[in-house]
Amino acid sequence: MVGEVLVGLNCRSGRLYVDGTVGEGGHAAAILDRIGPEGELWGLDRDPNALQAAATRLAHHTSKFQLFQRSYAQLGELLAAARRPGAAGILLDLGLSSWQLQESQRGFSFTGDEPLDMRFNPEEPGPTAATWLNRALETELERIFREYGEEHRARRIARLVVQERRRRPFQTTRQLVKLLEQALGPGGRRGRLHPATRVFQALRIAVNLELDELTTFLTHAPAWLEPGGRLVVISYHSLEDRLVKQGMAGWDRTGVMARLTRKPLTPAAAEVQANPRARSAKLRIAEKIAH
Template sequence: MTYGHRPVMLDEVQRIIDAGPGALYIDATVGGGGHTERLAEMAGPRGGVLGLDRDPEALKAAGVRLARFGDRVKLVHARFSELERVARASGFLGADGILLDLGLSSGQVDVEERGFSYHGSAPLDMRMDQTSGGPTAADLVNGLPEEELARILRDYGEERWASRIASFIVQARRRSRIETAADLVEIVKAAIPAGARRRGPHPARRTFQALRIAVNDELGELERALEQVPAVLAAGGRMVVISYHSLEDRLVKRFLRDAERGCRCPPDFPDCRCGRRPTLKVLTRRPLRPGAREVAENPRSRSAKLRAAQRL
């Protein structure tokens, strides 16, 4: 299996996160290893990189790519919601930089059997970690109550036809179990009125995004990881997050605003009662976007938004 993936906004990440030779970095989303490689080059012989990924296949391929760095790159199969525990166990508490490059790698999308793509007839799996034993997308579409399916499609896919699609899914699964990506695409196409289907991207795109987010608890994972960042970074250390859809970006933006403000008391309290202090300084008032040239060369970068902050 190949994990070819072009790292997004690589130079921007370097410009923000570079702490000079000897630095310790954490790449919480190794994927194809492109960012990890750059971080390892920046850290040099006296520094190191801790790389996490929940996908064991990605880590295996990245291990080959990064072998030349020897034990200066340590790869761990873990979810980034385990950031603090893994950083402590690996000697990376007080890191100089943390990168989260969210979503899927091209390697995951392009391997049809993973079931992420709506362009195939693979089983509906969508687990980033197929060893996890957690539910697959097929388990969700065949098992969840109709209202819960509609909620997932609405909240995670921002799908305006959520209720109709959920209702069509429930009718279809009464006839036979929905097994493949192609089965689901047919159902979604039937549910969305023809006029609406002709506009915009592939009609099943939002449904697939929603299921993928639910299967992997992507927003819960992100929220738990961000909360741990201040405890893992050294003073002055920097965090970079690259997100690819508005739900993630909104969550990152809200987290940064709260971390910068510290106090979370209601505005009508005369004095702070929560006692929270600011932990981060935001470095990007607006998210950075890839340049036109990068988007032309790598269309998958087009939705990227990069936000960064520095530990106080």
């Protein structure tokens, strides 16, 4: 949704834009093209490999850009350190990149056999998905599968995880996928979804504290924008989209930021055809009110 992002950010030359989830730099490259040599871009990502890829991709750009291995929730620290009052636009394109899903070998995908890690930043000391599965209380497993995976068989799956880990602690994606396939059987497939889809989503959200990061960001985002500055958020599942929608509605009510999208923008059919993962994307825009 590059076109929508550029319009949503209202990119102008001579201003600072922040891509809070720079990934491999696809959106960042388009922003740099638009803001020209007078503009400036900061790209943040938790994943050191994503930042390397972004650095290579953006290397030929003449506009100023800097990359930071930080969470977007830490943007305030970067602005303070650089003595910048705020950005003219901030973009969040949430979730994980195609590279992380298909090539990182960190266990985001349930199609192969990979170590069950799932951390966006494998250098962070936090637990891997395997450690988390092997240690969490059964009630906590159930809560996470239900809340973050919206999985209605959460209790049953939590019980089976506890039984399995007593026998053999979790190490790989295949071990978890096999358990889920056996437990949920052929009827485990809900619609087009593989039975592991919801559990994998829940684990990833829990391991990376994704909803906490987004909540922290939404608490501070208006303060990190200059008057008239724009926030564009693309989310891929209802838990994230709900937080963004509620945050923007609250700002709109209290006169902090104007919500520019009452209904989210969604990708055109051609984009979904070219990239099926885009099918669930929802893009929302808000603008900081200039008092």
